Amino acid sequence: MLVEIARDPEVRLRDIAGKVGITERAVQSIVSDLYQAGYLTRERIGRRNRYSLNLDQHFRYPTEAGIPVGLLIGILTQRDLPHHQAD
DSSP, X not given: OHHHHHHOTTOXXXXXXXXXXSOHHHHHHHHHHHHHTTSEEEEEETTEEEEEEOTTOBBXXXXXXXXXXHHHHHHXXXXXXXXXXXX
């Protein structure tokens, strides 16, 4: 969810569900949990939501505790950046 939101802060939950392969209701539940845990904020713009990630938030699981979410998001969205090839 976080990666899809990082790629498009105005993404529709329906679109995330299609990409991830789960129901829209499941996505709504996960996004709600992420909101309540402080991983993201949402702003209502007309009929849509715009999400902002809290990249400084740390993972809550012991094996990743102390690692900011932004580090993982950066790694996973790095492939979205255009790569320059040497001629």
